[in-house]
Amino acid sequence: MKKAAGFVIFRKVCEKVEYLLLKASYGSFHWTPPKGHVDPGEDDFTTALRETREEAGYKEDDLRIYKDVKKSLYYQVKGKPKETIYWLAELKNPQQEVTLSDEHTELKWLEKDGAKELVGHDDFSKLLDEFHEKIL
DSSP states (O other): OEEEEEEEEEEEETTEEEEEEEEESSTTOOEESSEEEOOTTOOHHHHHHHHHHHHHOOOGGGEEEEEEEEEEEEEEETTEEEEEEEEEEEESSTTOOOOOOTTEEEEEEEOHHHHHHHHOOHHHHHHHHHHHHHHO
């Protein structure tokens, strides 16, 4: 089974909680949090850190990571099973800019309902609801 890992990154702006989503520059141009494939010999958490740095420009020091708030999503990609593990992470400085990699064309900071609508997958919506409860 293919495996990926990443962070659901949020920031607090004027009493609002906003989530970071990135638009893929390939395939169906889908929107997801920063995430990527686990390399051989790499643990899931290290992958999440590496991918977040590569895709959004955020380092571990930029984030407050909730290591006890994590969830796996299981789904099919081109008929093959895949697992993606997400941890919840808060951007310490809400004004810090995202540095997009060439893997993505756009970024959006959205409140929960907007994020759920943009991603459009039920399992991700449930994950976001659960993570949102932890934040509140």
